[in-house]
Each structure stands twice: as structure tokens, then as C-alpha cells.
Amino acid sequence: MADDSTPDLNRRGFLKTTGAVGTAAAFAGVTQATPGRSPGAKEDEILVGVSKTADSPSGAVADAVPGNADIVHENKQLGYVAVKFPAEAADTARQNFVDAVTKKDRVKYAEQNATHQALLTPSDPRFGDQYAPQQVNAPAAWDTTLGSASVSIAVVDQGVKYDHEDLSAQFGSDVGQDFVDGDGDPYPDVLADEYHGTHVAGIAAATTDNGVGVSGISNSTILSGRALSESGSGSTADIADAIQWAADQGADVVNLSLGGGGYTSTMKNAVSYAVNNGTLPIAANGNDSSGSVSYPAAYSECLAVSALDQNENLATYSNYGPNTDVAAPGTDVLSTWTTSTKYKRISGTSMATPVVSGVAGLAQAQYDLSPADLRSHLKATAVDVGLSSDEQGSGRVDAANAVETEPGSGGGGGGDDGGDGGGGGDSTTSSVTDSLSSYADSKCWSYAWTYSSPSEVVVELDGPSFADFDLYASTGTTYCPSTSAYDYRSWTTDSQETITISNPDTSTDLQMLVDSYDGSGEYTLTITEKQ
Structure with a gap:
């Protein structure tokens, strides 16, 4: 059912709803390593991410684990388990497990335990x-x-x-x-x-x-x-x-x-x-x-x-x-x-x-900043050393600028693409509070830009602790993102999500989707736009 209501917000740049999507989600505290696990690469393992709405990650996965494999590690805070297969197991066995486990309720993904x-x-x-x-x-x-x-x-x-x-x-x-x-x-x-x-x-x-x-x-x-x-x-x-x-x-x-x-x-x-x-x-x-x-x-x-x-x-x-x-x-x-x-x-x-x-x-x-503000400050106070933005980003970091420049006051370099380089000027914050009723509920929002060429936009979702809400965003389009078509996504196993976009495309409004993977409740969507 469409929802054409618009929040009672007072200035340009605040959020406005463009109607509920109303579709289901796309798919229906460890502090140290588990003793006995081998060090280094673990290429025989599959990591399975589980929604926080499950009683436990291992409980949600256990009955899908084949007889020749074992759950060898669990991180309840990040919401995943590691399932180990014997080294001689065929790749098809792991793939069959991935195919089966991702069909289970509350399982959000399954992937190889990659090596870094x-x-x-x-x-x-x-x-x-x-x-x-x-x-x-x-x-x-x-x-x-x-x-x-x-x-x-x-x-x-x-x-x-x-x-x-x-x-x-x-x-x-x-x-x-x-x-x-x-x-x-x-x-x-x-x-x-x-x-x-x-x-x-x-x-x-x-x-x-x-x-x-x-x-x-x-x-x-x-x-x-x-x-x-x-x-x-x-x-x-x-x-x-x-x-x-x-x-x-x-x-x-x-x-x-x-x-x-x-x-x-x-x-x-x-x-x-x-x-x-x-x-x-x-x-x-x-x-x-x-x-x-x-x-x-x-x-x-x-x-x-x-x-x-x-x-x-x-x-x-x-x-x-x-x-x-x-x-x-x-x-x-x-x-x-x-x-x-x-x-x-x-x-x-x-x-x-x-x-x-x-x-x-x-x-x-010097300043005690949030992660988003610290990130912006380092970029804003960086120095252009004559390289392209692909090579230097906002520029070479500068410690003197970083401690002597008041955050949000401007400054900094930027690549030779003519961009303003990095998040040090004014900022504006907008927010709206709404709710989702069940796993079948989603809502689309759009945001009208305050600045013509912002250096960065941070989109934050603060949802209920007893549910699992996800956040999607797209730029340069008039269409709402979906759970399968989007430019940016944050889909952790709880309802605390953040998307950061540097030098966003402002040719159209920013489009965002808040989707309930599981559960219901009230959420707040916050946009921070930085010059």
C-alpha cells in the first residue's frame, strides 16, 4: 500500500517520503579466536551471516551443516559462524552448503573465509x-x-x-x-x-x-x-x-x-x-x-x-x-x-x-571527533601535491593542518579534477523518524541536496535492537533502490547501519530504502551533508 505522506520538516534538504515499497526482503561477543583453530588462512571454511533476530548464529545454521563439516567458530556480536569442511571435500560440497543455507530463514549470506x-x-x-x-x-x-x-x-x-x-x-x-x-x-x-x-x-x-x-x-x-x-x-x-x-x-x-x-x-x-x-x-x-x-x-x-x-x-x-x-x-x-x-x-x-x-x-x-567527522577532517586538511584525485584523493595528509584547523572550517587540498577535495566546510544534518511493521515492509525516502557539490554525505539508520533493518542508497537516479538494485548498501546483522558517500552525484535527489529483513519497530534515518 502506497504511503504518500510527507514529514513536517521546515527547510529544503530535509527528507521526504516517496512511498512505501511494501515488498519482502530479498531473501526469506567473541573477544578472541576459538581455541584449537589453526592460525592464518582458513580456506576450507565458509562464513555464514545470521540476522540478530535469530536466537543464536550457530542455532540458525546447525541443521544445514552436512555430516562431514563442523561449526568451528561463532561471533555473536557480528552475527556469523565459521563452518569448516575437510580439506579433501570437493568444491561442489561447499557450494551445495552455500546454496542450502542461504535459503534458511534469518541467514543473510554465506561466503568463503577469504585470506588477507x-x-x-x-x-x-x-x-x-x-x-x-x-x-x-x-x-x-x-x-x-x-x-x-x-x-x-x-x-x-x-x-x-x-x-x-x-x-x-x-x-x-x-x-x-x-x-x-x-x-x-x-x-x-x-x-x-x-x-x-x-x-x-x-x-x-x-x-x-x-x-x-x-x-x-x-x-x-x-x-x-x-x-x-x-x-x-x-x-x-x-x-x-x-x-x-x-x-x-x-x-x-x-x-x-x-x-x-x-x-x-x-x-x-x-x-x-x-x-x-x-x-x-x-x-x-x-x-x-x-x-x-x-x-x-x-x-x-x-x-x-x-x-x-x-x-x-x-x-x-x-x-x-x-x-x-x-x-x-x-x-x-x-x-x-x-x-x-x-x-x-x-x-x-x-x-x-x-x-x-x-x-x-x-x-x-586535539578535537575528540566522531569517526565520520575525523574522516572528513583528515580529508579537509590534506594538501594537494599535484596528483590526480584517483592518486591522492583529497591530498597528502598534513599533521599541522589537522591540529591547527578547527573542524568544519574548511581548508585542504584535493586532486587535479577541480573538486573541493574533502569535507571540511559547512555541514547540515536532517533526520526523520518512521516505522516498519514487519519483514514484508520497506519504505523509500529521497533527500534534496542543500549544497551543489558536497564533499561527503553520511546516511545513518538507527533501528530497534530487537529487529534487523537494512539500508540501501542510490545517486544520479530518480528511482528508489531495491534490495537487489542499488549503488550503496549497509546490511549488518542488526539495525544500526551507515553509508558514507564521497563526492556524491547531486544531479538528482539522493534515493534511500529502509528495508525490514526481520522484525518491526521505529527507526530514525539521519543524513549529514558536508561541503
Whole structure:
């Protein structure tokens, strides 16, 4: 039944309803790894996402699991289970399970437990002094703040050598969690092989002004979520669990210097969970010299980082593309090391990402921003270094600008496409409250833009805790999105959804669909548009 009512809102740019879709949905707290699971890649597993309206993820899936497979892991907070098949099982057996389980009520998806790799490109032998802090104007920022221990950066990566002379002061009483081995000690297993996480941590937050070693970008507290093994690989499940854990610990930033595996709903839900719980994911573009950004950086929730060399050219190995948000130095970056060498230079978008995380730590110490506002602030205060927007996004991050510029006051660079680059001007927020009556109910909304060329729009759905509502959006069209045809989607296993769109197409109103996958109740839809 159509609903042609219009909310009583008073100014242009607020939401207006365009009628209920009235169709059914498309398909009718773990804190560490499950003991006994093998570390690293888990290619024999299928991850099954289950709506929060089910009594438990495992209960909703159990009767579809064949006799030669087992449920080996459950994350109730993210709403998924891992089902392990024997290594000798045929691919058709896994596919038959996927086909069967996705037909069950309250099962939202089933996908392979994909493998992710640390994004590292080996470098030449070390030479010279640090240049990364100088390139992003960290010394000028340090005149204002060195950062704060009240701001935390979670390093989801290999383990971090937390007793390193230049890192130990940055850890609190809880150093972290090991999601590879399933215990509370994220220390590297083999120091000679497991150096990536330690190098990343040192770039972001090696202790500055202590008379020892190198200077990190910020004196933020480090949390280590060990999700990659000494081989440098890790499963979707381990990484997703670590991201959820980091958000639950109150991390301001989660650094993801890793990638591969393509789009997965489990990882998408994890970064959505992080943003919804106050944590900004900052992720590496990838090292394939490709014109497309790798996942997880390509998720709209993440701030995607490309790598520059010492001359502020795009690094030869760095991925680029329209999903790029900012750039940072990533070539021959000197940082902490796990062996007697203590410090070493290596290269990669893995190294550029913690530079951005460190700058985020400085900005957060100064202003205490939400994930969406912190993301916009980093983009708004970035500096145009003469590259295209695909290569640098809004520009190279600038620590001095980030701590000296009041959020929302403008500034920043942008690529050579003439765009305004990034979310630092005025903003406007609109909201509407409505309800859905059952799993067969949906409602379409449109939003008339306030600004002619906004840098970013954030769409947030706050629905009932006892239901599972999903959010879809489309731009550049007059048609309402559906659960099968849309430009953007957020469909976690609960009713807290967020979609972030950079440089949206404003040629037509923004079109949005709120859909009940399961359950009923009242929801609030909020639009934040930023110049």
C-alpha cells in the first residue's frame, strides 16, 4: 500500500517520503579466536551471516551443516559462524552448503573465509634519516600536541613487539589480543619473520621526544590485535573479530595495513560495526600498481590510503582509483623492527596507512571527533601535491593542518579534477523518524541536496535492537533502490547501519530504502551533508 505522506520538516534538504515499497526482503561477543583453530588462512571454511533476530548464529545454521563439516567458530556480536569442511571435500560440497543455507530463514549470506595479506613491498637497505614525519608536517603539529595516551590506535596486523625500546611506553596494561593463536598475548611468534605489525605500530606511535630511536607520528596508546600469522596472512574471520574487539575496547582508530580476498560481507559488517561504535578504520590501498583500490580499503566506511615516495609522487607499487581518500609517505619509511637491528626501512601502502593513523591520533587528541567527522577532517586538511584525485584523493595528509584547523572550517587540498577535495566546510544534518511493521515492509525516502557539490554525505539508520533493518542508497537516479538494485548498501546483522558517500552525484535527489529483513519497530534515518 502506497504511503504518500510527507514529514513536517521546515527547510529544503530535509527528507521526504516517496512511498512505501511494501515488498519482502530479498531473501526469506567473541573477544578472541576459538581455541584449537589453526592460525592464518582458513580456506576450507565458509562464513555464514545470521540476522540478530535469530536466537543464536550457530542455532540458525546447525541443521544445514552436512555430516562431514563442523561449526568451528561463532561471533555473536557480528552475527556469523565459521563452518569448516575437510580439506579433501570437493568444491561442489561447499557450494551445495552455500546454496542450502542461504535459503534458511534469518541467514543473510554465506561466503568463503577469504585470506588477507600484509601489504608490504620490500625495500633497498636502509639509508638516511626519517622523512615521513617531516613530509606530513608532524614537527609543526608537535608544537601544539604530541598526542595523548587517551587516544588509542589499534593495529590489526601481525603481532607487535610491545617490549621494544621505542614502543613499550605506548602500551597500557592491556597490550591486546591474539586472534591467530587464541590467547591474550599478541607478541610475535617468530621475531625474525613477524616484523610487519611492529613496523606499522612504530610509524603511527613510536614514542616521540624520548631520546630513543625514531619519532612516531603521535604519542597515542597502541592496542595490538594479532590477526596475521608470522607468514603475513590471516583469515577474514580473524581480522573481523579483531576489528570488532578493537571497537569494543574503545579504539579511536583501527589501522588495517592489509588487503586481499575481495569484497566479503563479514569484513564489511566488521568495519561498519567499528564506525557505528566510534572507531575509524584506516586502510591500505594495496600494492599491485592497480587502478582499483583493494578491500578492505574500498569499503565506504574505511579511509583509503595511497602511498607516496620521498618526492611526493605516487609510489610505483601503490594502487589508486576513485575510492582513494588521502595519500601519505610509504616508500623507505624507517620504523621499529623486531630483531637486534631495532629499526629498518621498508616500503608499501602498509607504511603509508599508519602515517595517516598517527595524524588521526594527533587530530583526535586535539578535537575528540566522531569517526565520520575525523574522516572528513583528515580529508579537509590534506594538501594537494599535484596528483590526480584517483592518486591522492583529497591530498597528502598534513599533521599541522589537522591540529591547527578547527573542524568544519574548511581548508585542504584535493586532486587535479577541480573538486573541493574533502569535507571540511559547512555541514547540515536532517533526520526523520518512521516505522516498519514487519519483514514484508520497506519504505523509500529521497533527500534534496542543500549544497551543489558536497564533499561527503553520511546516511545513518538507527533501528530497534530487537529487529534487523537494512539500508540501501542510490545517486544520479530518480528511482528508489531495491534490495537487489542499488549503488550503496549497509546490511549488518542488526539495525544500526551507515553509508558514507564521497563526492556524491547531486544531479538528482539522493534515493534511500529502509528495508525490514526481520522484525518491526521505529527507526530514525539521519543524513549529514558536508561541503
